Amino acid sequence: MNARKTDAIVIGAGWAGSILAKELTEAGLSVTVLERGDDRATAVEGDYPSSIDELRGAIRHRLFQNLSQTTVTIRNTVGQVAVPYRRLAAFLPGEGVGGAGLHWSGVHFRVAPDDLALRTNVIARYGKSFIPEGMNLQDYDVTYEELEPFFDKAEKVFGTSGEPYTIQGKIAGKGNPFAPDRSDAFPLPAMKDVYSASLFKTAAANVGYHPYSLPAANASAPYTNPYGVQMGPCNFCGYCSGYDCYMYSKASPNVNILPSLRQDPKFTLITKAHVLKVNLDSEKKKATGVTYLDLQTRQQVELEADLVIVSAFQFHNVHLMLLSGIGQPYDPVANTGTVGRNFVYQTITTSRAWLPSTHYTNQFIGAGGAGVAIDDFNSMNFDHGPLGFVGGSPVWVNQAGAKPIAAAIGGPGGKAPAWGEGYKDAMVETYRHSLTIDAHGSNMAYRDVYLDLDPTYTDAYGQPLLRMTFTWKDNDIRMNQYVVSKIEPIMKAMGATRYSLEKLATDQLFDTRRYQTTHLGGGAVMGADPQTSAVNRYLQSWDVPNVFVIGASAFPQGMGYNPTGMVAALAYWSAHHIRTTYLKNPGPMVRA
């Protein structure tokens, strides 16, 4: 093994890793990014028309993690034996340069400010006894006002399209009235509403809700970002989620950040580099670098650094912390340790409305980030008192481009046959004349829902797999059921000839066979208390202060909004404080 040295190592070349690499090279550091997948360039493998092949793309998972090398094990409850997640289905982590930021849809939210201090807010409004037994409700220990400049910066890098509500306290547009105040406008005007979304907008307003066009990291017009890279205008081709964007309209690390980084001599990208562990000193108080496996030569390589940024996908961050011995693993019985604690997901159910056969919804037309939503039942925007649950869901039409294979396998819905006689009739009606409405909601953290290392299964490199212990809980099921009930009047107001409302069933178990969402969170959460958080408010490890862990792994709860906007803002926030404080005086930035 040959030891080499760099100022900073960044693990993972997704959004968080690319942002940190950009910020740290700007600060003058030499940065090596280690990515275990392939390099990916939109100009090459994302080109038209070969990239818009549904079979290779969304069905055979061209841009997603190949589970044959490493996966997770899953069980619903502590008493069960966990078994491997052998086939991608419920959630779809990315692999390769760009990570999930290459195959994402592009819904680009900020955060509901109440969600950042959810514990404090729930107690203030409803009292401590409102929090169910076993729920680990926690605050982020950062405020919206502190994060606002970094939400603004991320939107400008992403070329985000949206309609504001207020800017610097003044009403500036017809955006989401529940959205927090902005320091500046969106870089681009909102995306147009497709037909289905425009129907939803009118209907939701008629019912008395407050619809708005989703903020989307899909460019509504040509755009050049602060790094000098260019985006083209989105043409609603419908190939966002699961694909690289051949139009250069969907923001990705590959298009929006890496072109400028690749020209920087201080930046090194090593692909096919699978990090086995972060190396620590004998007291486990300082990281000395990492050991990775070069997947091409099959050689282990040791790389030394002063600073290690763990910025892989949410659960890979937690996995690497556990494999490396960073912090204390969470023990749900003793209720000690923090790494693996507060593992969370999101609730999502998709309901469908059918329109008269004279109305074509053209569901293949769409953009991953575009649509129309209401926030009337998200976060703390409504009175939970009589309802007795914590959390909420935005509700939206997000017509991202329905492709024929996925639609056909999903079937026509309702009681219609899934094959054989009668299938085609029902499928044609559903594909041509229906639309879908999602309730995309929060998921709280619980004492017995967590991540740890599996005792049995290993990856292709001999390391234990990460084990997920997860199922749906009553609080979140009831929240979903309540919010879905609010969709019905919208469907009626849209003129639906019939509709099917999908909601989580009471006592429903988490089912790994069906896609729900890739918005996993927590496991290495941020907070003010080292007894209940793995990283401090700057996403710095409490235990190993030259390690920062960036990503949705820092979320103490699963929020109603899509996570990428928050991940990007936290990455810029953390990078700012590394640059302005940590590098001048390396050490803990918050005293425990």
Next chain:
Amino acid sequence: MKRPSSTRRRFMGGLLGSASFWLYSDHEVWADALTAVDAGPYTPRYFNQEEWRFLNAACERIFPTDAHGPGARSLGAPEFIDRQMDTPYGHGKLWYMSGPFLNAPENLGYQLSLPPRDIYRQGIAAADAYARQHHDGRSFADLDASAQTAVLKDLEHSEMPLGSVPAHFFFEQLRQNTLEGVFSDPLHGGNKGLAGWTLLGFPGARADFMDWVNQQGAPYPFGPVSISGETA
């Protein structure tokens, strides 16, 4: 249906020969699964003759020929499935396939050690045996359409083992792959003449709807085009 023209052949040749198509990701292993430029009667490479007869009959029952248009057989779904057997998918190389393989609740997902190739090999043999057992020794492919449908419905809802594959699991594998064959780009051997896409009104690789974002519910006016430039 328009047959691939010589123009199309040149287009395919150009596309398939380009660096962008071949150099990256998993294209090399996908090469075997792609449609030959000159498609004659298809000879299966993975399935034997008995399996091939079963597959053709079963695909057609899942997506039958009717007033709406051609069924899965003439759309090439069996050919698609045969080609898929030689991809990383067919060999189970996209799945975590390390043991131990435990019995677990169904909601925790697939826990067998078999890749799709073996699911079909075991599943077809046992499903055909089931058909013979209930139909005086006649194989599935020799039954009439309603009897074939009845057998498939039995499988769809049964835990009965077909080899080591539960019948309902084998059926769902077959249903999904059939629909993939009907609705994927013809590049992969199915959706011949783009008739699957025409049925749904999906315009294929057009992928540019700047002027059709919201036309107040009017139907999109153009028919499908494939990645190779074929039109319906």
